[in-house]
Amino acid sequence: MNVQCDGTPRPVYQGGGAKKACVTVQNDPTPGNGAVAADPRDVSATGTGMRNIRIAYVIKSMAVGGSQTHLTQVLRLLDRDRFDPVLYCLTGEGVLLDMVRGFGVPVNAPAARLSFKGPALAVRMMTLARALRQQRADVVHNYLLRANLVGSVAARLARVPVVLSSKRGCHERRGFNLLAAKIGNALADRVTVNAEAVREFVHANERCPKEKMVVISSGVDTDRFRPLAGTGFKARLGLPEDRPVIGVVTRMRVRKGVEEFIRAVGQVRQAHADAHAVIVGEVDLDDGLQTLVRGLGLEEHLSLLGRRSDMPEVYSAFDVFVLSSHDEGMSNAILEAMAMEKPVVATDVGGTGEVLRHGHTGLLVPPRDPEALAAAISEMLEQPGRAREMGRLGRRIVEEGFSARAMVRHMEQLYLDLAAERGLALANAVGTAL
Numbered sequence: 342m343n344v345q346c347d348g349t350p351r352p353v354y355q356g357g358g359a360k361k362a363c364v365t366v367q368n369d370p371t372p373g374n375g376a377v378a379a380d381p382r383d384v385s386a387t388g389t390g391m392r393n394i395r396i397a398y399v400i401k402s403m404a405v406g407g408s409q410t411h412l413t414q415v416l417r418l419l420d421r422d423r424f425d426p427v428l429y430c431l432t433g434e435g436v437l438l439d440m441v442r443g444f445g446v447p448v449n450a451p452a453a454r455l456s457f458k459g460p461a462l463a464v465r466m467m468t469l470a471r472a473l474r475q476q477r478a479d480v481v482h483n484y485l486l487r488a489n490l491v492g493s494v495a496a497r498l499a500r501v502p503v504v505l506s507s508k509r510g511c512h513e514r515r516g517f518n519l520l521a522a523k524i525g526n527a528l529a530d531r532v533t534v535n536a537e538a539v540r541e542f543v544h545a546n547e548r549c550p551k552e553k554m555v556v557i558s559s560g561v562d563t564d565r566f567r568p569l570a571g572t573g574f575k576a577r578l579g580l581p582e583d584r585p586v587i588g589v590v591t592r593m594r595v596r597k598g599v600e601e602f603i604r605a606v607g608q609v610r611q612a613h614a615d616a617h618a619v620i621v622g623e624v625d626l627d628d629g630l631q632t633l634v635r636g637l638g639l640e641e642h643l644s645l646l647g648r649r650s651d652m653p654e655v656y657s658a659f660d661v662f663v664l665s666s667h668d669e670g671m672s673n674a675i676l677e678a679m680a681m682e683k684p685v686v687a688t689d690v691g692g693t694g695e696v697l698r699h700g701h702t703g704l705l706v707p708p709r710d711p712e713a714l715a716a717a718i719s720e721m722l723e724q725p726g727r728a729r730e731m732g733r734l735g736r737r738i739v740e741e742g743f744s745a746r747a748m749v750r751h752m753e754q755l756y757l758d759l760a761a762e763r764g765l766a767l768a769n770a771v772g773t774a775l
Contacts, residue, residue: 393421393422393423393424393425394423394424394425394479394480394756394757394760394765395424395427395476395477395478395479395480396419396424396425396427396478396479396480396481396482396756397426397427397429397473397476397478397480397481397482397492397496398412398415398416398426398427398429398482398483398484399429399431399481399482399483399488399491399495400412400428400429400430400431400483400484400485400488401430401431401432401484401485401486401487401488402430402432402434402435403428403430403434403435403436403437403438404434404435404436404437405435405436405437405623405648406592407509407510407559407670407672407673407674408484408485408507408509409435409437410437410673411509411535411559411673412428412484413437413440413441413444414560414561414562414748414749415748415749415752416428416441416444416446417444418745418746418749419749419752419753420753423757424753424756426446427446427447427448427449427476427478428441428446428447428448428449429449429450429451429472429492430448430449430450430453431450431453431465431469431488431491432450432453433450433453436648449472451465451468451471451472452464452465452469457487457491462491465491465495466494466495466498467498468495469491469492469495470494470495470496470498470499471499473495473499473501474499474500478496478499478501479760479765480501480502480503480505480756480760481493481495481496481503481504482505482507482533483496483504483505483507483525483529484507484509485507486514486518486521486522486525487521489506489507489522489525489526489529490521490522490524492504492506492525493506493529494524494528497528502760502763502765503530503756503759503760503763504528504529504530505529505530505531505532505533505755505759506525506526506528506529506531506532506533507532507533507535508532508533508534508535508539508543508554508670509534509539509559509670509671510539510668510669510670510691511538511539511542511668511669511670511690511691512668513546514546514547519546519547522547523547523548523549526543526547526549526553530759531553531554531555531755531759532549532553532554532555533555533556533557533752534554534555534670535556535558535559535670535671535692536556536559536670536671536691536692537556537692537695538670538691538692538695539671539691539692540556542691555755557751557752557755558671558692558695558696558742558743558748559670559671559672559673559676559692559743559748560676560743560744560745560746560747560748560749561673561676561677561680561739561743561744561745562744562745563680563736563739563740563744566652566653566656566677566680566681567653567680567681567736568657568681568682568736569653569654569657570657572654572657572658574654574657575658578619578644578658580617580658584615584616584617585613585615585616585617585660585661585722586616586618586619586658586659586660586661587606587609587616587617587618587659587660587661587663587718588618588619588620588621588655588656588658588659588661588662589602589618589619589620589621589662589663589664590621590622590652590674590677590678591620591621591622591624591665591666591674592622592623592624596666596667596668597665597666597667598665598666598667598688598708598709599620599624599626599630599665600630600633601665601708601709601710601711601714602618602620602663602665602711602714603618603630603633603634603637603639603643604633604711604715605663605712605714605715605718606618606637606639606642606643606715607637607638607639607715608712608715609715609718609719609722610637610638610639612719613719613722616642616722617643617644618639618642618643618644619643619644619646619655619658619659620643620644620645620646621646621647621648621649621652621655622646622647622648623647623648624645624647625645626645652677656677656678656681656683657681659678659681659683660683660684660721660722660725660728661683661684661685661686661718661721661728662675662678662683662684662685662686663685663686663687663718664685664686664687664688664693665687665688665708665714666688666690666691666708667688667690667708668690668708669688669690669691669692669693670691670692671691671695671696672687672691672693675693675696675697676696676739676743678735679696679697679702679703679732679735679736679738679739680735680736680739681732681736682729682732682733682735682736683732683735684702684703684721684729684732684735685697685702685703685704685735686703686706686714686717686718686721687703687704687705687706688706688707688708688709688714689705689706689707689708690708696742696743697735698734698738701731701734702731702732702734702735702738703731703735704717704720704721
């Protein structure tokens with residue numbers, strides 16, 4: 342099997358708003374710690390008594406993932422003339438933390454060594470509440486299940502004026518996880534979701550009122566992800582330029598449909614023997630998948646690229662981008678591929694159909710159906726002119742409705758509206774553009 346590696350990850354986003362001096366943050370993960378020095382900037386430089394909104398973002402980990410990538414975009418593009426962000430990473434873990442620090446955003450990891458069970462969970466909540474009080478946070482925005490619970494409880498204990506939770510996928514909750522999700526929803530003033538399909542799912546599964554949820558679609562950096570020519574990435578894989586490449590960007594989880602992708606590639610190669618498959622992301626094939634690869638004769642026709650920091654160059658080598666997930670909120674990868682003018686074959690799950698128009702910007706197929714996936718991929722390979730036109734239209738769709746800047750402007754407006762409802766004095770709050 343052809344395995345490609347990319348070495349040590351490095352920050353891939355540059356700049357994005359004036360940086361301000363970080364508040365002093367203590368990253369000591371000892372239980373009971375988590376102190377944050379008071380921010381001396383109580384008034385604006387104009388002396389009007391108005392100040393920036395202090396936002397605390399709370400997430401369990403900053404490992405590479407869709408929600409974490411989204412959050413790095415938010416922290417990169419957030420208007421620092423109006424908002425002062427701090428990131429609370431509950432475990433203190435994740436390769437994206439250095440990127441966040443590079444944006445000039447303080448990072449805090451209160452009680453990072455504690456578990457999320459039993460008495461330790463209560464200590465986590467109280468420790469974070471103390472940190473939020475010392476920061477004097479105006480807004481707490483939580484991400485993903487554990488942070489939605491811990492952050493929402495801590496914010497209410499700290500009497501933070503505005504509390505938000507977020508949902509970014511259609512993940513069915515049961516037992517304690519369902520209870521945790523419902524508590525996080527109940528304590529939040531608003532619940533942000535990244536697709537209408539996620540809003541419908543959370544309402545049905547967690548009984549969160551629809552009117553409490555706000556849809557802010559995912560967005561990608563359309564300046565970074567744009568059509569590229571002549572990157573030579575196929576040659577770096579040892580492939581001729583005319584060899585068709587079928588690519589997927591994913592993680593090693595059953596619900597991401599890696600097995601279905603491999604099976605589909607095996608079927609595609611029956612009619613397109615020169616097709617080569619690429620899997621990008623933290624994917625290690627277990628014994629069962631390795632046996633499947635050997636059984637389909639894909640050892641020399643499948644490359645595992647691991648985690649990459651040069652994704653635009655990687656996408657440039659794809660002739661067809663594939664999303665094989667069993668469930669999704671709104672995939673960042675699909676938006677990136679479309680921004681790169683790549684034709685897309687995707688499973689019709691979550692919010693995928695809200696961005697991908699079947700027959701116009703790509704093809705939708707049922708989940709868990711490798712035969713349908715293979716047929717759609719083959720259709721793309723057999724109609725390259727149509728595929729290129731789909732790619733061009735796809736970029737136009739992303740530019741018009743799914744850019745990272747538009748996403749962050751919508752989030753900023755939500756913060757401003759909720760802060761105004763609470764009577765907070767705002768710096769430069771008038772005239773925010775969406």
